Amino acid sequence: MPSTLPQIQHLIDGQLIAGGSRSADVFNPATGQAEKRVLLADKLTVEQAIASAQLAFPAWRNTPPLKRARVMSNLKVLLEANAEAICALVTAEHGKVLSDSMGELQRGIENVEYASYAPELLKGEHCKNVGPGIDSWSEFQALGVTAGITPFNFPVMVPLWMWPMAVACGNTFVLKPSERDPSSTLLVAQLAQQAGLPPGVLNVVHGDKEAVDTLLTDPRVKAISFVGSTPIAEYIYSTGCSQGKRVQALGGAKNHAVVMPDADIANAVSALMGAAYGSCGERCMAIPLVVAVGDATADAVVAGLQVEIAKMQVGPGTNATCDMGPLVTKPHFEKVKGYVDQGVKEGATLVVDGRGVSVPGHEAGYFLGACLFDNVKPGMVIYQEEIFGPVLGVVRVKTLQEAMDLIDAHEYGNGTCIFTRDGEAARYFSDNIQVGMVGVNVPLPVPVAYHSFGGWKRSLFGDLHAYGPDAMRFYTKRKTITQRWPSAGVREGAVFSFPSSR
Numbered sequence: 040m041p042s043t044l045p046q047i048q049h050l051i052d053g054q055l056i057a058g059g060s061r062s063a064d065v066f067n068p069a070t071g072q073a074e075k076r077v078l079l080a081d082k083l084t085v086e087q088a089i090a091s092a093q094l095a096f097p098a099w100r101n102t103p104p105l106k107r108a109r110v111m112s113n114l115k116v117l118l119e120a121n122a123e124a125i126c127a128l129v130t131a132e133h134g135k136v137l138s139d140s141m142g143e144l145q146r147g148i149e150n151v152e153y154a155s156y157a158p159e160l161l162k163g164e165h166c167k168n169v170g171p172g173i174d175s176w177s178e179f180q181a182l183g184v185t186a187g188i189t190p191f192n193f194p195v196m197v198p199l200w201m202w203p204m205a206v207a208c209g210n211t212f213v214l215k216p217s218e219r220d221p222s223s224t225l226l227v228a229q230l231a232q233q234a235g236l237p238p239g240v241l242n243v244v245h246g247d248k249e250a251v252d253t254l255l256t257d258p259r260v261k262a263i264s265f266v267g268s269t270p271i272a273e274y275i276y277s278t279g280c281s282q283g284k285r286v287q288a289l290g291g292a293k294n295h296a297v298v299m300p301d302a303d304i305a306n307a308v309s310a311l312m313g314a315a316y317g318s319c320g321e322r323c324m325a326i327p328l329v330v331a332v333g334d335a336t337a338d339a340v341v342a343g344l345q346v347e348i349a350k351m352q353v354g355p356g357t358n359a360t361c362d363m364g365p366l367v368t369k370p371h372f373e374k375v376k377g378y379v380d381q382g383v384k385e386g387a388t389l390v391v392d393g394r395g396v397s398v399p400g401h402e403a404g405y406f407l408g409a410c411l412f413d414n415v416k417p418g419m420v421i422y423q424e425e426i427f428g429p430v431l432g433v434v435r436v437k438t439l440q441e442a443m444d445l446i447d448a449h450e451y452g453n454g455t456c457i458f459t460r461d462g463e464a465a466r467y468f469s470d471n472i473q474v475g476m477v478g479v480n481v482p483l484p485v486p487v488a489y490h491s492f493g494g495w496k497r498s499l500f501g502d503l504h505a506y507g508p509d510a511m512r513f514y515t516k517r518k519t520i521t522q523r524w525p526s527a528g529v530r531e532g533a534v535f536s537f538p539s540s541r
Contacts, residue, residue, distance in 0.1 A: 042062070044064070044076045046075070046076050047076065047221055047222060047225065048078055049084060049243060050228050050229065050241075050242060051084075051087055051088045051091050051242045051243075052087075052088075052094075052238045052239045053232060053237075053238025053239065054238075058078060058080050058081065058083070058087065059079050059080045059081040059084050059246070060081065061078075061079040061081070063077055063247075064076060065077050065132055065218075065220065065221065065222070066132075067131055067132070067134075068133070068134035068364070068365040068366060068405045069134055069357070069404045070355075071403030071405065072403070075132075077218050077245045078245055079246045079249070079250070080245060080246035080250045081249060081250075084244060084250075085213070085249075085254060085257075086257065088213045088242040088243075089184055089242075089253075089254075089257050089259050089260060091238070091242055092211035092212065092213055092242055092259075093183070093184050093259050094239055095211050095238065096181075096183055096184060096210070096211045098237070099206070099237060100180075100210075102209070104157055104207070104209070105158050107157065107207050108154070108155045108157050108158055108207060109155075109235070110206075110231070110234050111151050111152070111154045111155035111157075111203055113233075113234035114151050114231050115148055115155070116234075117230045117233055118144065118147070118148050118151065118227065121226070121230060122141065122144055125144055125195060125223050125226055127140075127357075128220075128222040128226060129143065129144075129194055129220065129223045130356040130357060130364070131357075132220030132221075132223070133194060133220045134319065134364040134365040134367055135356050136356040136359075136361055136363065139317060139318050140195075140356070143196045144196070146196050147199035147227075150199045150203060150488045151199055151203045152488065153488040153489055154203035154206075155207070157207035157208055157511070160508070160511045161179050163176055163177045164177045170523075170538065172523050172524070173521060174521070174522055174523075175519065175520065175522075176519070177517055177519040178518055179208070179517055180209070180515060181208055181209030181210045181515060182261040182262050182514060182516060183211070183259070184210070184211050184259050185202075185205045185210045185213075185263070186212065186214070186215070186254045186262070186263045186264070187201040187202060187212065187214050187264045187265070188215045188251055188254070188263065188265045188266075188267070188275065189216050189265075189266055190217055190266050190267045191219040191220050191321075191367055192321045192323070192367070192427075193266075193322075194216060194224045195223050195227060197266050198214055198216060198227065199227070200505050201214070201264045201505070201510075202241055204506065204514055205264075205510075205514045206236065206240055208511060208514045209515075210262075210514055211239060211240045211241070212240065212242070213242045213244060213254065214228065215243075215246055215251065215254065216243065216245065218246065218247060220367070224243065225243055228241055228243045251275070255279050255282060255284070256278075258282070261284060261285065262284055262285040262286070262287075262514065263275065263279050263284055263285075263288075264513070265289065266505070267289075267290070268290060269290030269291040269451070269497050272288035272289060272291075272499075272500050273288070273500060276288040276500035286500070287500075287505065288499070288501055289500075289505060290451075290494075290497055290498050290499065291323065291425040291497070291498060292325075292425060292451050292454060292498055293327060293450075293451045294324060294326050294451075294453055294456075295329075295330050295442070295445065295446045295455050296314065296328065296330065296455070296456050296458065297330045297439065297443075297455070297456070297457040297458065298329060298330070298331045298332065298340055298458045299336070299457065299458060299459035299460075299461065299464060300335065300336050301459055301460045301461055302336070302458035302460065303458070303460065304340060304343060306480075307343075307458040307480075308343035308347060310458070310482040311326060311344065311431070311482060312347050313482070313483075314326035314483050315409075315429070316351065316362070316363050316409045319363050319364060319429050320375075320426065320427060320428045320429040320430065320431075321366065321367060321427050322483075323453060323454075323498075324453065324454045324484075324485050325483075326456070326482055326483075327425075327430060328415070328422065328431075328432050329431065329432070329433045329434065330434045330436055330442040330446070331434070331435055332436055332437070332438060332439055333437065334435060337433055337435045341413050344390075344391075344431070345390060345391060345411065351363060351409055353396055353398060353406055353409075354398045354406075355398070355401055364406075365401075365404045365406045365407075366405045366406075369405055371405070371427070371428075372405040372407060374428075375426055375427065375428030375429075375430065376407060378420065378421055378426045378428065378430060379393075379410050379421075379430060381420050381421060382415070382419065382420070382421040382432070386414075386416075386419075387412040387414055387415045387419060387421060388412060388413040388414045389411075389412055390413050391409060391411035392410060393409050393429060394407065394408070407428060409431070411432075411433070412430070412431070412432040413432075413435075414433070414435065415432035415433060417434070417448070422434070423449075443468065443471065446472060446474060447472065447473045450497045451494065451496060451498045452474045452475055452494050452498050453475060453476065453498035453499075454474060454476040454477070454478070454483070454484055454485075454494065455474040455476075455477055455478070456477065456480070456481060456483075457469075457477075457478070457480075458480055459479070465479045465480075473495060473496065474495055475499065476492070488506060488507060489508075490507045490508075491504035491506060491507035491508055491509040493509070
C-alpha cells in the first residue's frame with residue numbers, strides 16, 4: 040500500500056524531482072512516529088545532479104566574485120527571516136531543543152557571512168619584473184563540480200560549512216545530507232535559490248551508500264567534503280583519493296576535559312553540563328570524558344554534576360523548559376543504552392542512571408536521561424569508543440602529565456579543554472597536547488567562522504580543515520602565470536640554460 044506521508048524530494052537543476060525507487064521513513068524522535076518519507080537517490084539520479092552542476096559550472100565560474108558574494112549576503116538575510124521555520128524542522132527531525140537548533144543555525148549563518156568575503160580571499164599575488172621584462176602572478180581558480188556528505192547531528196550548520204564557500208569560490212555543488220533529518224537542509228537550499236543562486240549551482244540529493252559511492256567514483260566530481268564517523272571518513276578519504284579527487288573527511292572524536300585542582304569547580308561543572316548533555320551528546324565536540332587531577336577534584340566534580348543533573352528536564356525539543364531532547368533514532372537510542380550497560384559490566388561506577396527516564400505523553404520517544412560514570416578506566420569500551428549520547432565518564436589521575444598522556448594516547452584528537460586558574464599549566468597544555476582544537480576554561484572550543492575547524496590523528500583525513508581560510512584553499516586550485524612581451528622588432532637568440540633572474 041503506498042505511503043500517505045509527505046514526500047521529501049531531491050533538488051536538481053532548480054526543481055524538486057522524484058528520483059530512485061526506494062525511500063525511507065523520517066521519524067519525529069520525540070514521538071517515535073514516522074512523519075515523512077524521503078526518497079533515496081539511485082545512481083542515475085545522482086548522475087543527473089552531477090550533470091546539472093557540470094552544465095552550470097562555466098557560467099557560474101565566470102560570474103564576477105562580487106556578484107557571487109551578493110548571493111551569500113542575500114541568503115544571510117533570508118536565513119535570519121526564516122529562522123523559526125528552519126529550526127522547527129531541525130527539532131522535529133533531529134530532536135534537539137529549539138534553543139540548540141537556533142544556536143546551530145546562527146553558527147551556519149556566520150559561515151555564510153564569511154563566504155560573502157570571498158572576493159577579498161580570492162585575490163591573488165602579483166610581482167612585476169621577476170626577470171628582465173617578465174611579470175608573474177598567481178590566482179585561485181575554481182575546481183568545478185564539488186560535493187558534500189553531511190551528518191544528522193547538524194543538518195543546517197555542517198552543510199553551511201561547505202557549499203557557501205564552495206559556490207562563492209566559483210564551484211558548483213552536489214549535497215547529500217543525512218536521510219534521517221533532511222527537511223531543514225532542503226529548505227536552506229531552496230532559500231539559496233531565492234537569494235539568487237542559479238539553477239544547477241547547488242543540487243541536493245538524498246540517499247545512502249549508493250548515492251555516496253556515485254559521488255566518490257564519478258570523474259566529474261573534483262572534490263568531496265565529509266563529516267561523520269571515523270570508519271566512514273576513512274572510507275570516503277581512501278576511495279575518493281584513489282579516484283583522483285581532493286578529499287576532506289572529518290571523523291569521530293573522544294574529547295577529554297581536564298579539571299585541575301585549582302579550577303573553579305562550580306563554573307567547570309556548569310560548563311561540563313552543557314558540553315556533555317547539550318544536544319543529547321550528539322556532537323563531535325561534546326565532552327564525554329572528564330579527567331580529574333586528584334581524588335579531591337574528582338569527588339567535587341562528581342558531586343557537583345549529580346546536583347546539576349537532578350535539575351535537568353528531559354522532554355520534547357519543542358518544550359522551552361526542557362534542557363535535553365531525545366536521541367535521533369531508535370537504533371541509536373538502543374546503541375547508546377547498550378554502552379551504558381557495557382560500562383556497568385566493565386566495572387565503572389554508574390553514579391546517575393538515565394536509562395529509565397520516561398516522558399509523559401511521549402512514551403514512544405527515544406529519550407535517555409543524563410548518565411554519569413565515575414572510575415572510568417582507559418581500555419574500557421566507554422572510554423575508548425565514541426558513544427554520541429548523553430553519557431559522561433570521570434577518569435581519575437594524579438597529575439596533569441598523566442592526563443595529557445591519556446589524551447595523547449587516544450586514537451582521536453578532535454577537541455579537548457582544561458579548567459584551571461594556572462596560566463602556566465594552561466599554556467603548557469595548549470602548546471603540547473596532540474589535539475586539533477583546545478579550550479582553556481572553554482569546554483566546546485569550536486572555532487568561529489573566520490578560523491578553521493578540524494582535529495588531529497584519526498579525527499581528520501586530509502590536509503585542510505573545514506570552513507574558514509582553509510575552505511577557500513580546499514575549494515580552489517592555485518595557478519601561477521608568468522609572462523613576457525618582447526620589445527617590437529627585437530629578435531632574441533635561443534637560451535639553453537635554466538631560466539633565472541640573474
